[in-house]
Amino acid sequence: MPPGNEYAAEQLKNQGNAHFKNGEYEAAETLYSQAIQKNSKNPLLFTNRANARLKLEKWEGVIDDCIRSIELMKENMKAFFYLAQAQLSINHPNEALSSALMAYDLCTHSAQQTSNAATISALVLKCKKAKWDIRERERIRRRADLLAELEATLETEYKKDVDDIEARIEKQEVGRIEGQEEKEERKKEFEKKRDDLRTAFTLSDPEHLQKREVPDYLVDGITFEIMHDPVVTKNGRSYERATIIEHLKRSATDPLTREPLTIAELRPNIALKEACTEFMEQNSGWVYDCEDGEMDRDSRWAHLSSW
Amino acid sequence: MFASKRLQKELAKLHEKLPPGITLIRADDFSEWLMDIRVIDSNPLYQGEVYRLKFNFSQSYPIEAPEVVFVRDESHPIPWHPHVYSNGIICLDLLDRQGWSPVHNVESICVSLQSMLTSNTKKERPPGDENFVRYNTQRPRDINFVFHDKNV
Known part of the structure; x- marks a missing residue:
């Protein structure tokens, strides 16, 4: 150079x-x-x-x-x-x-x-939310495909029955009124089966069954959000690392006891972190309620932008 | 910052259940809320009166304390208390920069103020109330109160 x-x-x-x-x-x-x-x-x-x-x-x-x-x-x-x-x-x-x-x-x-x-x-x-979204879309698509296929099978069968009845009416094997009644019955049967099938699919979807609430022990006492990198203080309480650091920068005290506490004294809470991760994996998308574009409006973002 | 998210969650909880004597009056946005408190026991200083609190939140809530004052109107007087100025400004360590902790919330502040009144027996204003009310131009959160006693 x-x-x-x-x-x-x-x-x-x-x-x-x-x-x-x-x-x-x-x-x-x-x-x-x-x-x-x-x-x-x-x-x-x-x-x-x-x-x-x-x-x-x-x-x-x-x-x-x-x-x-x-x-x-x-x-x-x-x-x-x-x-x-x-x-x-x-x-x-x-x-x-x-x-x-x-x-x-x-x-x-x-x-x-x-x-x-x-x-x-x-x-x-x-990123975790985006990952989950892709998996979830795929799962919904697969379920939807299967449901559509089963519904189509039911409908084909129903149409075949109706055609059979029509043919028998044509050949005068059954009377017209009798035939119409039989067709009505087939229609009701088909609709009932289709509704049952849809209900079964709805019920088997875990999204409908889950209780949408994060247990308190996974929630950061400062932001009230689920933690993903919990750290424990000297008195045994855990907080999200980023938020407790924000607090300690202003006031080097334990939020609960007011005893002196420094950033260096925080320890990762590995078991709790695993519990949070597991909960998020099982309870999927609704846990992450961060909206798109939110990061860019964040004022703390500004200092990362230029040097 | 996380102020609006956290306040959203607090609001959901306040709608669910509140301790006796505490009522949510208005929370249309995430910068100013109104709460009413009244003293439950038979303390004669506060019988039959309801006090209105105004909360102001900064973007940094709950890392920063909210600004909390009593407000006066026709139906809401300012309660008598040696730590409450007649213009509604409150001198309470947990609302002070040093005394605040982010694990406090709107409900716990209301409960603390409620019990601060409950345990009081003096129909008094803080020393120098008249001067303070006349000359103070600072916002409550910028005032450095000297805490005279630690047991109120």
């Missing part, structure tokens, strides 16, 4: 950041690209461009940038965070989830980045 290029790249990056701040993402992307031409060894240039491309919804570009950035720097929370969002947008929730979990892991293991925990943990939930 010729001397001075590193400096030139830094200048271009700063210009790019200024455009990014003003919401001029096209211009920011161009400047970051020029910076990368000057210096392709700086992982931050790639994550900055990934962020601009994220805003421009250039998903493939985001993925390329994140992968290149991770190649240059392994412990790269931002790159995994952007990567997860792009993967989620192109409907690859499995990959998105593992990227989001990487970001979350890096975030909770680094002392200075804990403020991002809540944002990343929201993304993890979103």
